[in-house]
Structures are given as C-alpha cells and as structure tokens.
Amino acid sequence: MEEGESLIIDTHVHSFNPKTRNCWAKTQIDEMKKQRIRFMEIPINIDDFEDMAGVMSNFDSCMGIGVGQHPKLISAGTNVDELMEKVNHYVYEYRDKIRLIKTGLDYYRVTDETSQKKQRETLRRMLMCAQRNQLPVVLHIRSNDKEIHKADYDLMKILEEMDYKDKTVIHCYHGESFLTEEYLTLSAQIYFGIGGAITFEENQALCQAIVSMPKERILLETDAPYIKPCYPDGTRPKGKKNSPLNLPIIIEKLAEIYGMDYEEIVEQTTQNATRFYNKKRR
Numbered sequence: 001m002e003e004g005e006s007l008i009i010d011t012h013v014h015s016f017n018p019k020t021r022n023c024w025a026k027t028q029i030d031e032m033k034k035q036r037i038r039f040m041e042i043p044i045n046i047d048d049f050e051d052m053a054g055v056m057s058n059f060d061s062c063m064g065i066g067v068g069q070h071p072k073l074i075s076a077g078t079n080v081d082e083l084m085e086k087v088n089h090y091v092y093e094y095r096d097k098i099r100l101i102k103t104g105l106d107y108y109r110v111t112d113e114t115s116q117k118k119q120r121e122t123l124r125r126m127l128m129c130a131q132r133n134q135l136p137v138v139l140h141i142r143s144n145d146k147e148i149h150k151a152d153y154d155l156m157k158i159l160e161e162m163d164y165k166d167k168t169v170i171h172c173y174h175g176e177s178f179l180t181e182e183y184l185t186l187s188a189q190i191y192f193g194i195g196g197a198i199t200f201e202e203n204q205a206l207c208q209a210i211v212s213m214p215k216e217r218i219l220l221e222t223d224a225p226y227i228k229p230c231y232p233d234g235t236r237p238k239g240k241k242n243s244p245l246n247l248p249i250i251i252e253k254l255a256e257i258y259g260m261d262y263e264e265i266v267e268q269t270t271q272n273a274t275r276f277y278n279k280k281r282r
Contacts, residue, residue: 006266008251009063009273010039010244012138012171012193012221016052018045023055024225028245032061036266037244040277041065042138043102045073046086053094064277067091068102071140074122076114084125091133099277101130104140104171105151111144120154127164136167136276138193142174152179156186167276169193169219172227177209184214191276193221196229196242198253210257218254219276220269222246229253 015025025032032038041056043049046069056062067090069083091098103126105119130137143151152175158164169191170183183190192213197203210218222229225241229249251265258265 006036006263006270008035008037008247008266009220009270010037010222010224010247011169011219011273011276012042012195013039013224013244014042014044014226015039015062015224016041016048016055018048018051021051021055023059024241025243026059028243029059029061032244035245035248037061037247038063039244040099042100043068044070046083046090049086049090053090053097057097064099065094065097066100066102066138067094067098068100068126068138069122070102071104071106071119071122072109074106074115074119075110076112076118078118078122080118080122080125083122084129087126087129091129091135095133098135100138101126101133101135102138102140103127104138104142105154106140106142107147107151108142108144116154120158123155124158124162127158127162131164131166134166136169138169138171140171149175149179152183156182159186165189167191169276171221172197172223174206175209176205177212180209180213184217191217191219191272193219194254195221195223195250196227196246198257199230199249201230207253207257210254215258215260215268216272218269219273220247220250222250 015023017024038061041062043066056065103123141151167189171193173192222242222244224243228236228242229246230236255262255265
C-alpha cells in the first residue's frame with residue numbers, strides 16, 4: 001500500500017475455501033479493485049495453511065495472511081505442543097507473507113471446561129508467539145448464552161496476567177458500553193473489529209458502545225462469507241454470501257453513528273489498519 005492511499009481495508013476475510021482449495025472471492029477481485037477494497041485473509045484451520053498461502057499469493061488484493069487456529073477447533077484432545085510447532089514453523093517459513101496470529105476463546109461452540117481450559121492454554125502460547133515475532137493478534141472471543149461475557153473476562157485475565165500490551169483486535173466485537181470501557185482501560189493497543197452486525201436492528205447496544213469508542217481503535221471487517229449486513233432495503237437475503245464488497249454498508253452505518261462523512265471513515269479506518277499492521281518484524 002502506498003503511503004497516503006485511502007484504501008478500504010477489510011481486516012477479516014475467509015476467502016479460501018478448504019473444500020475446493022481455491023479462493024471463492026476471485027470473481028469479485030476486479031470489482032474490489034475498482035472500489036479500492038483490499039483485505040486480510042484470516043485462517044481457520046492450521047492444516048489448511050500451506051494451501052491457503054499458495055492460493056492467496058495469486059491475488060494482489062490480499063494484503064497479507066494470518067496463521068493460527070480458530071478456537072472452535074481446540075478441544076480436550078488437542079496437542080498444543082504439536083499445534084504450536086506448526087505455527088512457529090509457518091511463522092518462520094512464511095515470514096514475508098504473514099501479518100497476524102489468529103487465536104481466541106470460543107465458549108459458544110465448545111462448552112466443556114476441559115476443552116475451554118485447553119483453549120486458554122493455546123491462547124497464552126499464541127500470544128507468546130506473537131510477542132516473539134512482533135505480530136498483531138486477531139482474537140475470536142465468544143461466550144455462551146448462559147455465561148454472557150465469560151470469554152471476555154477470561155481473555156482480560158490472561159492479558160493482565162501476561163502484562164500483554166501488544167496489538168490485539170477483538171474480532172466481530174459484540175460488547176456493550178461497560179465492556180468496551182473495560183477493554184479500553186486494559187490496554188491502549190486493543191482494537192475493535194466492526195462489521196455487519198452494527199446494521200442489525202437488535203444491536204442498538206453495540207451501536208451505543210461505538211459512540212464512546214475512540215475512532216482510532218476501529219478496524220473494518222466483514223468476516224466474509226459470514227455475517228451479512230442488512231442491505232439498504234432492510235433485507236438479508238438467504239443463501240447469499242457476505243463479501244468485502246459489502247464494506248460500504250458498514251462504512252455508511254459508522255458514518256451515521258459518528259456523525260462523520262463517508263470518506264472520513266474510510267480515511268480513519270485506513271490509518272487504523274495501517275497502524276495496526278505496520279510493526280517491524282524481527
């Protein structure tokens with residue numbers, strides 16, 4: 001990215017399809033370029049990493065890739081040593097392409113305490129890897145309906161215990177104003193991934209939280225092909241994949257929330273993403 005360019009940066013996309021071993025968004029690349037859209041490719045399964053890296057190298061709209069494991073795939077039987085051996089290997093071998101570490105806590109899909117404990121162990125190890133290699137961290141944090149925000153508070157506890165102050169982003173941020181304040185107090189390097197969920201009528205509490213959120217801490221994301229936003233006509237068509245091409249809908253909503261112009265949001269979030277990813281590597 002050239003300095004001063006106001007690209008629209010989608011910081012969280014899953015465009016690699018593990019079934020077809022290809023990029024499902026390849027038919028949209030030309031239109032993305034026309035709309036100034038670039039994206040970061042986020043991993044799900046470490047076992048798909050090499051194929052993902054090879055495929056995404058063919059698309060210059062992809063600004064970089066991540067390495068790691070979605071926490072929903074961490075269970076009681078996970079061998080964390082073997083997982084981290086793979087992560088460390090890829091971080092070294094693909095050091096010119098990797099821009100982030102993906103990890104987190106998913107208590108929504110994984111409910112037993114033994115597996116959740118293994119997720120917390122993995123999270124700590126991933127954070128240590130990120131520190132060693134000076135990489136920012138993308139955090140998937142999701143609690144279950146009975147223990148709302150338990151995953152958030154477990155994350156906060158781990159960050160405090162490790163005195164972790166490096167760059168992190170809470171992917172698909174869902175918190176209310178009080179939780180946002182707690183995250184902001186915890187670290188000046190915590191960012192918030194904001195996507196299509198802010199367009200849902202039922203998410204007014206999230207929109208209120210964004211009002212008090214420093215605009216310097218917001219990263220745009222779609223989580224494509226998941227979490228479609230509500231389209232301008234108020235619909236969310238079933239069977240239609242989400243896409244980075246829907247970023248303008250999210251930008252319009254953020255402009256409404258902050259009382260800013262569309263291009264001001266674009267410029268601000270471009271600066272934020274550039275700042276988040278520009279730390280020098282060892």
